[in-house]
Amino acid sequence: MDKFTDPHTGVFTNKLGITNAEELEQATKDASLRRLQELAAGYGPQGDTFNAQRLRAVHQHLFQDTFEWAGQTRQEAGFQGVKAADLPGTTAVPMHFAPFERIDERLNALGEQLKLENNLKGLPTPDAFAERAAYYFDHYNHVHAFREGNGRTLQATFAEIAYQAGYQVDFNREYEKLNPARDQGIVSLHGAPHRERDLQALRDLFARNTTPLPGPEAEAARHPSQVRPLPDGPTPAVRQIEELRELVAATPALQQLVAGVDYRRNQRADALLVQVLGIDRNPQAGVAQHGTGLRQLLQEVVQDKRFQDPVSQREAARFGAALAALHPEQTKSVAPTPTVPATSQPQATTAAFVQAAKQLVEGLEEQGYPGPADSLSRAAKAVEKSAYLGGANLQAVADALTRAEKIPALADDAAALRSAGRGLQEAQRLVASPTPGRENEGPER
Template sequence: MDKFTDPHTGVFYNKLGITDAVELEQATKDASLRRLQELAAGYGPQGDTFDAQQLRAVHQDLFQDTFEWAGQTRREAGFQGVKAADLPGTTAVPMHFAPFERIDERLNSLGEQLKLENNLKGLPTPEAFAERAAYYFDHYNHVHAFREGNGRTLQATFAEIAFQAGYQVDFNREHEKLNPARDQGIVSLHGGQHRERDLQALQELFARNTTPLPGAEADAARHPSLAQPLRNGPTPAVRQIEQLRDLVAAALAMQQLVAGVDYRRTHRADALLNQVLDIDRNPAAVVQHGAVLQKLQQEVVLDKRFQDPASQRETGRFGAALAALHPPTPALAVTMGPAASSPAQPSASAEFVRAAKQLSEGLDAQGYPGPADNLLRAAKAVEKSAYLGGANLQAVTEALTRAEKLPALAEDAATLRTAGRSLQEAQRGMASASTPPSREAEGPER
């Protein structure tokens, strides 16, 4: 259900009382363009950290005259949605944006990495700036944080990034080419190994419409001494985002191939996409779905009907994307032993649940709703079964990895780690107690 839209009129809820979609679109355009000009003149949200808080502030500023929900992301209304790509010469290709549960987390991860890259300062030519700007624009666009107004929000955001880096980007000069260029990045027809080809149109668009700003301050912002390239590639958080994006993009072609294997039934093809989207929402779910998806991929690889280069390329791409997401062995302070068949002591599980819920609230308040939601689900599972393992353990590990980087959550993270260790020790103790004695301990048979 779309909670941003009036079900009686089919029009976005708005401050103006407009019930006609065309009229509302024009009114929104007029008001937001005025606000966009104000932002370009230096009025409105300022800052050098382009995270969830900043993008929310920009959206709120741009659409404050029209929408009461300005500044709210899709997460506030639980809206996912799928949109057809604007790619000339192709059939309608669906675009799957970031899961709404992960919007703030992904924006924060992108903002953190962009800050490590000094917000693209120190890039001496428009071409150098365009290459990195297109990379980040594509990622922010894939998050697609808002129900409406993503394009204008990103234009305002990247105009500010460019300004701080000593450049000006004119998004109006070839505006009609922007949507196809950015949609090509999301659809990712060429895959993660050839990402530059999917971003080529967007990169060239940036390059043609980026010019150096005059003045000593802009010259200084472009000086190579300020450049801070990512020498080890993307951060772990952004690398995982890229892996998830490639898995979802590869799943669409893989879904069609699986439907070809089961040409009279489609339930496995439908399940494949649902499982991939579940992993996108919660990467720890790869533990639950990975084996099934690998089996499907192998079936297609071996099927005689799909030995052509295109099919083999798509199955290989899907297999590589899936393999990249296999999680490492969970790394709590005490690793898991054999699964216990009996529940741990009630006090250990209760303490773990309390600590997990406390940290979940802290993560959500700090702008990381994805790990917060996954941790809360893990806590509820332990509350029912008094057992911690599998995907739930992976969710705990993910939450701790994030929380331990945030000073405000360090104490809560330490409490949860201690509670997790105690719960695992209790599980191993129960497993040992339930193991039957060996024949040797019982003495010879009589």
Template sequence: MAANDKFSDENGILLNKFGIKDAEVLRQVENDSALPKLAKLNESGGIQGGQFDHAHLKELHKKLFEDVYQWAGETRADRGFQGNKATYVTGFKETMTYAPHKEIEQRLGAIGEQLGKENGLKGLDQDKFTERAAYYMDQYNHTHAFREGNGRTLQAMVTQLGKEAGYQVDFGKISPEVLNRSRDEAMVRLYPPAEADKNLKPLREMLQQITTPAPGAAAEKLRDPSLAAATPELSSAMKAMDARRELEVTGYRAANVIANMPGPGNYDQGVKLAQRVSAVTHDPVAIKGPGIIEMQLAADKILKHPGMKDMTLDLEDARRLRASSVQVAQLAEGKQLVSPQRQPQAAAPAAAERTANPAAIVPKTHEEAQPLFIKAAREVARGLEENGKGLDAARLREVAKFVERSPAIAGMNQENTHKAMQAASSIPSLSSNKYTDELRNSVSVLEKPPKTIERGGPGAGRESGGIER
């Protein structure tokens, strides 16, 4: 049971109207009750007149879960619950943290208001609708208003949003694994603000698969381009929320890197940085004075450490931490933020272009093979997962965690890598894929004993374990 969890009993079982004390039994009862209600809500069009704000989401949650939980319709704020959740969606352990529970109402209000400025996404073609729906789905997901049931409440909300914009959004067409992975990838924000569209790409692609124009003249009228509003600039509240999320994800990852660097005091420094990030996440004023200095010094430590020169992901996070800490310091001083300049979204390649296989890189040394393997493994794992090979994808991601720390593959890692490559070879879209070729090329180098293995640098990078956040 999480500390101060007033939604659960002393054994961590969610308080429920049936007095059930077994988590599996409760989960089944919850599903048996909520899923038919979700289907009925979707069929009826959701909460009529809902503004996609705090009140709207509370009512959706209450309708879905009121037969099981006495706290249905209450947000995390009502019982002071914060919480977090681990994910391995990147191949490394990431801890997803949600909006401060005290800010849930104001954040949902800001998101609903921003959505209102876009006329509820009416008048958009299907590609634009799914693009903007992905943005809002991620914002609501990060706010994570409820102790339990956020996913189904979010499904009901997005389905209603689609219906009111002339589209059918059917989450039954996608597996829970794909849905959860796309949501998690958006949450961990691997890419910087200038490339924010890349963070939402899996979520957008998932929505494209389950969204179709609704039939009938009324739905067609809702898609009339005359109803479309130009994508407005983000409000000050939305900019502030994004800046704080950027500091949160990069700050925790930087803390994890420093905590895992060999050397006296590094673990304590990493823990201290994580505590500072947590404080700033809940109150930007905590960055004033020593707060921003700690973050800048932590970023510099990663950027200047000679052993980190090949840790491209960690170096990028350090640079992002420097920039985001400055932005949050400006928020603490009451200054207005400027939206980051985003890179233009490239058009989706045609099918023939996607299957084309440009020349794959052939590394010659372990130093060249290490980053190539990590990148290729991530892409091949994603392809395996999309083709129902989740176990092979998980194996490959686990190997990537070891390769990030040490440029060599042997033993069980070698066996798991070959199983993953064999699975990829059986899938037409992966067998001649550039990333699969680069995976093979890098493996052929990493399987050989390196001439020398540097022991003195940090065994840092993103750890599969990590400090508690």
């Protein structure tokens, strides 16, 4: 339970004495909408600086009727947390926001860079404004400064930024599309080289719902003479934020590969995330402490014969590039290492695996699970032919073990297959090193 929540009721501590979460949500919504209208009318925080102090003031104004902690960020309570992204068509993808220790620092860095761009003045069309507004909205949203109310705080903030730049942004037109669009920016499935793809939905949302304001003052704000582009790109502080975000975003895919290296054991995969989040909190000390180990772990993944497919290699390269960007003089990119064919694996380990798999197939069939039994049988036949365990065959083995380990009568057979699988994978690793005179041959998929 975090410090913003009443440990007895499980709802946010509030001025109204409400102990029901749904009732509190509605009361908060009603009160904050009234305050949002005040901000739109020009009552509330003023000025052209959008730093930590400004966002705290906006949050305090919006939620002053409901929360004693209005205006306090996650930093005050040391709250980090993690949230699943709202992305239709995907499984629960974790979103890691900025470290709570760095909230004010990052908001101030963004506010400073925004001011260098003259708060987006001088952008003559809604599309031009939308491109830069989406970029900054994504960064402020990733900081996710508050325990509750980040969405409304950013809407109020960017409505004011738009107003000062000669535009009006209506977030209510397509409100249901806002969360998926902003979550896509945080998850960053496409990576730093293709950042525009991850921001496309947010940029389009801004463009569709931004209109030029009438009047000479707004026209003057939009005049190209007001534009202040960043000639050298992001400031050093914001560039480091972007590098750290890329490293964190690249971590979940590498975690899956590390778990595969360890044959469904997650200790090193979990430790990988902890180390990366440590770098996110303190880049210099974190890279010094964990950089060497992360590079070695990445090398192990890259050399593993099971992960020579383009997708796995691309994800590993993405993580390596992100790590290298943070400390290029100490972090070298990792290139795939040539491997020898799986057919050179010792026959004994393959035979032991196939025998254990056949034994478990019989047990699953007897227990009334023909589906997992059939998948495991086909995987065993493929491994017997190729002497290679990976890809879809490894997944079939994992699914069968997950089922079998829940059935006491199959416990011994499941343990035998797990042991045989580890033996086969260890044999694969032993020959996954460069051999002079042999060309790089990836495993069949």
